[in-house]
Amino acid sequence: MKTTLTVFLKEVKENLRDRRTIMSALIFGPLIGPLLFVMIMNVVLTRELNKADQPIKVPVIGAQYAPNMIAALKQQGLVPQRAMADPETAVRDRTAEVVLRIPKDFDKSWHKGESAQVELIYDSSQSDTGGSVDRLKRMLEGYSRHQGAMRLVARGLSPTMMVPVSVDDRDQSTPQSRAGQLFAIMPYFFILTIFMGGMYLAIDLTAGERERQSLEPLFANPVPRWKILLGKLGAIYVFSLASLLICVTAFGVCGTFIPAERLGMLIDLGPAFAGQVLLIMVPLVMLLAALQTLVAAFAKSYREAQTYLSILMLVPALPSVMLSAMPVKVANWMYDVPLLGQQVGITQLLRGESLTMMEIAQCIVSGLVVALLATLVTAWVYRSERLAISA
Known part of the structure; x- marks a missing residue:
């Protein structure tokens, strides 16, 4: 564990001094989504309300x-x-x-x-x-x-006589459930934030070091490579989790500036919402970090890794696109599918519906199992001698 901790602290300190990583993980990545979302919603809603x-x-x-x-x-x-x-x-x-x-x-x-x-x-x-x-x-x-x-x-x-049939509307929606429909894209912002928070770190710690030829001296040390990998993954976890925390907090603050009440809606992005989001998203932090590191391990240069991870970035969008294009009834099995379970869970929270302990446990356990598998595959790739060779 000493080796893992040493690698972890080294990578965290070095990347805290890297402006590109700080801008991506702690500023641009977590804040651009809430700011753009709130600005667009305010402009659209204010214009329509003023016209009305x-x-x-x-x-x-x-x-x-x-x-x-x-x-x-x-x-x-x-x-x-x-x-x-x-x-x-x-x-x-x-x-x-x-x-x-x-x-x-x-x-x-x-x-x-x-x-x-x-x-x-x-x-x-x-x-x-x-x-x-x-x-x-x-x-x-x-x-x-x-x-x-x-x-x-x-x-x-x-x-x-003109009205042979009288229709009495009984809308069962609540102000918060109507707001949940309006803000249905928000879960994707959280997933994208995690991805952006760890992307440049994952690239630099694998493809970047491979290109700089600093990975081979590191692997030459008489320590198991999986310990080195865990130290690098730990650094990516920290930056991704920090990015998610900033994003959730920013949405909670920016959400107060959206005139949802003028549309008869209510949105609650307070501490209870933030806590549950962070809880069910932690497995995704680990999963995406492992996947990013795995994909970056196959790239021989920093630019090549950026190309690969840009394609990988499309994967988290699939559940959002699927649910928006094909609205489906929420089923219990969905919480067992990483990405889909988080998407459904956060959407339910936005609608004002609470998640049961079983549903939260399903999101966490399924996410951790898949994250563990991705980590094991990445550790197997790290055993290859070709990983340290840049040419």
Whole structure:
């Protein structure tokens, strides 16, 4: 153990003096995710909320054919804008988000008691137009229902005849479960942080030393190579775990600046959440450190190792992509699959649901078993004499 501790302390001290490792493991890696996430969410949510609170400006073609409808829509927040000759081009060029066109025969159809048609011209492929279009549709539907009810009353009929089936919505979601859906990508940020926290260290301690030809003198010492490997892995563990701790803390702080409550949501990223995340993510710290070291051992240069690990970085994204593309019901066996179990567990925590001790134990045990296997394979690769040869 003395040899392992010596290697561990040496690698930690040397990498604490390396600016690239510090920037990647303790600054850029753990902080870029929370900062970008919060900035994007704030910009998007604030813009949509502000649009919802403000009157909606819509170009109206043929407003003179339906003055009563326009007056009713104005009371709901519509601000009619000047008509345009080519509304289709205006929508495609984003000069207008949505255009309301009222045909000339609107008044004639209205007085006959027939269905009077209007047109909404918009481009659904433009993501920033959805709020305005939905809002205008709700205004028109509300006006249509009200006028339909008035027609029935004028004929001595009950307005309820228009609603043969009444639907009573009973949404079982909670403010926190709705927030969990919004922040479903957060588990991937945690996994990516672990990867970034140990990547440059894993490269430097294997491929880097191999390229500098300092690995051969180290292996020449009369000590078992697995002890040297454990010392190097220990250093990677420390940096990866520190990176994860900073990231979880940063999300907890930055989460308070997201206006989730204005959307009727609640997000709790406090100490209880952070503690459970760290607990179930510790096995991944060990697993990814072993995998990074294993992959870097096959590279003959620092740059080559970067290429290999960049490809390996895609692996942690697979559970996130799978769950987002193919929503599945959470099953007990998922907690036995490393990466997937952590993804599911953190998503459940974000939804406000608690993890049982059995589920936490499944995440930890399965992760530790796979991490141990990866470490044994890496130790076997470290026995090769070719590992110390750079050419």
